[in-house]
Amino acid sequence: MKVGRIDGWRVGGWAFLTLLLLFAVLPMAWMLLTSVKTQFAAAQYPPEWWPHHPTLQNYTRLLSPSSDVGQEFLTYMLNSLWVSSATTVIGVIIAVPAAYAFSRFRFPGRETLFYAVLLRNMFPGVVFLIPLFIMMRTLRLVNTEWSLILTYLTFGLPLSIWLLKGFYDNIPPQLEQAARIDGASRFQAFIRVVMPLSSPGIIATAIYSFVQAWNEYIYALTFLTGKEKLTLPVGLQQFFTEYATDWPGLMAAAFIMSVPVVTMFLILQRYFVRALAEGAVKS
Amino acid sequence: MAQVRLDDVVKTYGSVPAVDHVSLTVNDGEFVALVGPSGCGKTTTLNLIAGLLELTSGDIFIGDRLVNDLDPKDRDIAMVFQNYALYPNKTVFHNLAFPLKMRKLSRAAIDTKVREAARVLDITHLLGRRPRELSGGQQQRVALGRALVRDPLVFLMDEPLSNLDAKLRVQMRSELKRFHQDLNATVIYVTHDQLEAVTMADKMAVMRGGALQQYDAPERVFANPVNTFVAGFVGSPAMSLVNAQVLATPGGAALQGSGGWRCDLSPRNARAALAASDGSAILGARHSTIMLHAQDTPGTIPSRVYTVEPTGDITYVHVFLGESFIIVSVTPDVRLRADQPVWIEFDQERLHLFDATTEQALRAD
Numbered sequence: 001m002k003v004g005r006i007d008g009w010r011v012g013g014w015a016f017l018t019l020l021l022l023f024a025v026l027p028m029a030w031m032l033l034t035s036v037k038t039q040f041a042a043a044q045y046p047p048e049w050w051p052h053h054p055t056l057q058n059y060t061r062l063l064s065p066s067s068d069v070g071q072e073f074l075t076y077m078l079n080s081l082w083v084s085s086a087t088t089v090i091g092v093i094i095a096v097p098a099a100y101a102f103s104r105f106r107f108p109g110r111e112t113l114f115y116a117v118l119l120r121n122m123f124p125g126v127v128f129l130i131p132l133f134i135m136m137r138t139l140r141l142v143n144t145e146w147s148l149i150l151t152y153l154t155f156g157l158p159l160s161i162w163l164l165k166g167f168y169d170n171i172p173p174q175l176e177q178a179a180r181i182d183g184a185s186r187f188q189a190f191i192r193v194v195m196p197l198s199s200p201g202i203i204a205t206a207i208y209s210f211v212q213a214w215n216e217y218i219y220a221l222t223f224l225t226g227k228e229k230l231t232l233p234v235g236l237q238q239f240f241t242e243y244a245t246d247w248p249g250l251m252a253a254a255f256i257m258s259v260p261v262v263t264m265f266l267i268l269q270r271y272f273v274r275a276l277a278e279g280a281v282k283s
Numbered sequence: 284m285a286q287v288r289l290d291d292v293v294k295t296y297g298s299v300p301a302v303d304h305v306s307l308t309v310n311d312g313e314f315v316a317l318v319g320p321s322g323c324g325k326t327t328t329l330n331l332i333a334g335l336l337e338l339t340s341g342d343i344f345i346g347d348r349l350v351n352d353l354d355p356k357d358r359d360i361a362m363v364f365q366n367y368a369l370y371p372n373k374t375v376f377h378n379l380a381f382p383l384k385m386r387k388l389s390r391a392a393i394d395t396k397v398r399e400a401a402r403v404l405d406i407t408h409l410l411g412r413r414p415r416e417l418s419g420g421q422q423q424r425v426a427l428g429r430a431l432v433r434d435p436l437v438f439l440m441d442e443p444l445s446n447l448d449a450k451l452r453v454q455m456r457s458e459l460k461r462f463h464q465d466l467n468a469t470v471i472y473v474t475h476d477q478l479e480a481v482t483m484a485d486k487m488a489v490m491r492g493g494a495l496q497q498y499d500a501p502e503r504v505f506a507n508p509v510n511t512f513v514a515g516f517v518g519s520p521a522m523s524l525v526n527a528q529v530l531a532t533p534g535g536a537a538l539q540g541s542g543g544w545r546c547d548l549s550p551r552n553a554r555a556a557l558a559a560s561d562g563s564a565i566l567g568a569r570h571s572t573i574m575l576h577a578q579d580t581p582g583t584i585p586s587r588v589y590t591v592e593p594t595g596d597i598t599y600v601h602v603f604l605g606e607s608f609i610i611v612s613v614t615p616d617v618r619l620r621a622d623q624p625v626w627i628e629f630d631q632e633r634l635h636l637f638d639a640t641t642e643q644a645l646r647a648d
Contacts, residue, residue, distance in 0.1 A: 172366060172368065174364045174365075174366055174368035175368050175370065175371075177330075177333070177335050177355070177362070177364070177368065178362065178364060178368040178370075178429075179370075179381070179385075180334075180335070180354070180355040180356055181333055181334075181335075181355045181356065181358075181360060181361065181362045181439075182356075182361075182381050182382035182385055182429070182433075183356045183382050183385030183386050184356060184385050185354065185356060186354075188385070193370055196372050197371065197372060
């Protein structure tokens with residue numbers, strides 16, 4: 001190590017990272033700051049950089065079931081929670097055994113099926129908008145949560161299966177064999193030995209499907225018509241048009257929307273990072 | 284403990300036979316090694332006994348029970364894997380307790396048995412650790428412990444020592460042997476290392492290409508290999524094998540090889556050699572059964588030294604036999620150098636003869 005010499009690359013690296021950080025954080029900070037301003041303060045020019053009279057009024061309004069706005073907002077939120085949770089739970093229930101089967105069993109058509117699973121990812125999501133809408137109409141699912149849950153599943157499952165298969169590939173089959181010899185049935189061996197080892201992967205795929213479903217906009221906009229069915233992204237869009245001038249309210253709503261996802265990430269991030277690293281690199 | 288019997292066992296993958304009509308009986312309390320080069324079907328055979336693979340045809344009995352259709356968990360066996368297969372998320376205690384827990388033993392009984400096994404294997408101080416915090420040797424002991432706690436009918440071991448370093452392997456080899464003697468356990472042990480098989484097993488089953496070649500006590504396999512494969516596989520350095528023509532002589536028979544060498548055979552060996560189809564045989568001799576002379580002596584074959592390999596307590600000399608080489612061992616005080624002329628003498632009593640076409644041993648009746 002040379003002491004005292006300024007390493008150009010290192011300084012450049014730090015500068016670049018700082019820039020990226022600002023780019024990511026500033027909009028969120030501004031969102032947060034705006035959400036605690038009064039409507040008057042938010043509309044001022046030049047902007048009021050730091051709120052002089054911070055208020056939580058926007059939040060209380062959005063979260064109180066008694067107000068009109070609150071009622072609407074909470075309905076959207078519940079819809080979103082229901083759609084995202086159902087997508088996540090069903091996704092995991094399907095992806096775990098599917099990935100395990102792809103990893104462990106040799107059956108006719110295995111390769112073909114596996115690549116077929118990935119085929120979906122080769123097309124931009126919008127391409128399927130009209131076909132799926134027609135299918136949903138035939139199934140009489142338009143304007144129901146199930147139209148979204150099914151759609152999100154078709155989008156989320158391929159990656160979940162792919163990621164989890166990488167996980168199962170890295171768990172030596174001898175562990176299950178040992179468990180089966182030690183007195184476990186095939187299913188018990190899976191539940192008691194393989195599942196705990198793959199939990200980081202399961203958690204990661206669960207987060208991924210949840211976030212995808214939570215943030216999705218286009219399909220929700222197309223499939224849902226009734227106001228009482230809307231999910232948050234579409235609901236916020238309605239806010240934006242109905243209450244065009246209410247910037248602090250909109251920002252507060254956006255902030256509340258980001259809370260579940262951010263909390264989940266903070267709690268589970270170490271699993272997520274581990275999962276991505278382990279699934280990607282075969283040892 | 285129990286006997287294990289394989290009756291005409293076949294396992295094929297598609298049309299490829301991995302285990303090809305294998306029949307063998309492992310008696311109660313015996314330590315049997317399945318040995319052969321990689322891909323010979325030894326691990327597949329073990330997995331068939333364990334029930335991890337399904338038989339294509341044939342029968343497997345453990346004790347007097349036909350186990351063909353039984354799940355591994357119902358066969359009352361224990362297995363030690365090459366990579367140990369310890370449950371990485373469980374402590375050593377819970378690794379050992381798992382087989383007992385699956386058999387629904389009471390908590391107190393589990394605790395007693397685990398501690399007893401840990402004491403025997405000297406791993407009591409490791410009970411609270413997780414597998415990744417253990418050295419290879421310690422992991423090996425835990426794997427053995429997990430097999431031991433249960434008192435199974437049969438122990439199956441799949442190359443349990445091959446991930447250990449050389450020194451530890453020698454130590455564990457003797458511990459395993461001692462463990463077998465103390466428990467009087469039935470052990471089926473898979474290895475590619477013929478030395479492990481020879482040193483530990485009561486009987487060894489030599490396999491090649493899915494087929495059982497020879498099944499006998501190691502010293503008998505060593506002394507009477509049934510074919511050139513077994514002859515070359517068992518023993519280190521390998522038995523020297525040289526092709527030769529069988530010549531009938533007035534007194535009996537002689538072998539003659541390319542390069543002009545000629546070896547007269549004892550009457551007994553002559554009778555065996557004359558039975559060779561097409562009159563061509565393979566001569567086999569272990570390094571310790573060949574003598575080197577410094578002068579031309581009656582009954583010897585003139586030759587010269589190719590290389591000399593001193594190993595400390597024994598020196599291996601590679602010597603020309605016509606156009607082939609054979610390996611001869613001499614004591615370290617014998618000084619030889621490359622290209623030095625020597626005269627070879629075979630110990631006729633311990634000379635092996637094989638049919639050049641079938642590669643099967645030729646024996647005088």
